[in-house]
Amino acid sequence: MVNMWTVALLLLGAVTAKEICYEHIGCFSDSEPWAGTAARPLKVLPWSPEKIGTRFLLYTNENPNSFQTLLPSDPSTIEASNFQTNRKTRFIIHGFIDKGEENWLLEMCKNMFAVEEVNCICVDWKKGSQTTYTQAANNVRVVGAQVAQMISVLSTNYSYSPSQVHLIGHSLGAHAAGEAGSRTPGLGRITGLDPVEASFQGTPEEVRLDPSDADFVDVIHTDAAPLIPFLGTRDFVACNHLRSYKYYSESILNPDGFASYPCASYKAFESNKCFPCPDEGCPQMGHYADKFAGRTSGEPQKFFLNTGDSSNFARWRYGVSITLSGKIATGQVKVALFGNKGNTHQFDVIRGILTPGSTHSNQFDAKLDIGTIEKVKFLWNNNVINPTFPKVGAAKITVQKGEEKTVHNFCSESTVREDVLLTLTPC
Template structure:
């Protein structure tokens, strides 16, 4: 009987799991769902706050280059800093093996200062992140509690509402933000930059970033291929009110360079190697950084899949508009709904990543030939290069339609240039023209119409001018 009760008590203890308590931060258990599951099989407790050694580094418009440290243990450091309660506060939280004074973090703050007055707080938990992944994935629970504690200090001591706070977390930092949000009622916004998959995908909402963690949660997925066998670090699971999948969310353009070119690009062996190994994963914060200075350059389209998006089935924006991926996602009128929303867009392969999507429809004239058709747009803000629209049999009277992502916003479209070629010697020198070309910018309802009665030989530009005033559809 003694053996029975001893065994029973041991089993009950194992079921309850171990627990550590860290003062005001609360207690942390290794019981389910935090450990002992298929997704999180190892029972590992988070380190002490002292060992993780989290720092809050404040940059503002007044001190953009040198941070001021805000101490949880000494709230007077907030009073003595440049923190201003009249401004929004954006926290940037790094992920695994990263650090809070990494150049991308400080660059993000500096970009914000160009467009707004803001308190920019970089959460540096490098000691807790630069360890084994499984340990770091548990340490983040303490860091999330510390971020929530800082928000509570701001609320209690300065009547600073959590609704004015935006948490931006990359990778493991996205789940830190989720943890902080779950402890902070009324938190304004969380942006998850490619939330990490391992130890989080498929877990209950209390473990990972989810829409209940803030009034508005937006997520950018850039490395959503399965971890095994494709080494995709990011999650494919929807985690926000709006989930963005640029370039389909798995393989980012410009990420197939060889390691040497990456190192040369980034002026450093460590940075170059990291960018090569985790290029897709890091693209999320690079897109966000570019979005700050390009308020209209990351229009994202609601669509069921990237295949449909690439098949031109999700253009133009619906009547209620499209959101901007990144910094300005919260401007979207329909940003929250009971159903999570998926959006797609394409980006460039290098900085500047912003793109503007146009739909083009061409009514052909002239002779029937085999070849390629291209167009370029000319507007009051600039011109695009030639974009491929069609390749195949060019039939007069037929209409070709396609979409492309331009490297700039041309503004009001003033003319269109048409070009065709087939690279085949033809002694009859056939001529092909475009009787009409209609152009629409994805986020606008205006359709521009351009006409021409001419036809041209191959590789000769044909200029089409407006044939009527723009129509609003």
């Protein structure tokens, strides 16, 4: 009989919402929308702050290699640290199965120190992240509340404005940032790096990172992670299977190397339909995205770009249009651009029938900003022995850099046999 009562109590417990409260950060319930929904079928409460063991590790320009631990419960730890109220504060929050002392978090701080004076706080919640996914996804509620508590302590004790705070969250950490933002009126910025979908897609705004969580919200998705619809105010889609935090980290040192193009889809972007930048310009994905804040509509927007497939990831996009001259032939045409800061590789523009007078266009992503374009080199070949040795040339090549309105024209009256370089100079 005892066993039957136990079963009945368990069943009763399954339908009764539970709530758990923690000092300083408030109460957490397992009622909808936090649990018992299609996205979150299991009723799981977040662990206590003690069990999660969240730590705030402060690095600054003065202590770039070793952290100082800040305790929101003990403001004297802030007083005794290198935290400076006249600087911005950027929190970096790791995700599932990760930890706050991972190299990538410190690397990101160090890149910041190269370009700015900043309080860089790595949020370590490894005990709460290295568990089952469902538990970790609920633990972010407490982690986000603790981040909000820390911001509140800074605001109350030091008159430090939340508008000076930027939260950078990777994976589950992006949703922890969203939780902190929803508890912090006037928070400056949140950047989500590949925010995870499971347990968050299709949930109401209070559960996930959303555009209302900060004055400026930007999200980087790599193509390994599908877009969560309506997640970020500005969604940047970088197409290569690599970790978004690496892109963000490198963007700090490359203020113009991650220009991103407003576009309906990646397919449209790949089809060269989203070039050059519109009149208001193109935002930079990553660290400098907020420089663009006033120039986009308040509506959520998507921007696309290609990145390198290994470090260095920065790319500069160029559009090229070629008007052919000479004899009709079959083959392929390549061009390389030469500027005062360097030159590009040879890029394919056309393969097929090369008809004099026809114009062909393509776009490509160069590994460097070549600066002022001074000349263009044209090359064609067809890898088939042709006894007539036709000569093909480019009467005109126009070049445009993605972020610039200026179109540069290069001309030549010469034609060349295959595999012979033809140099075009400004018309």
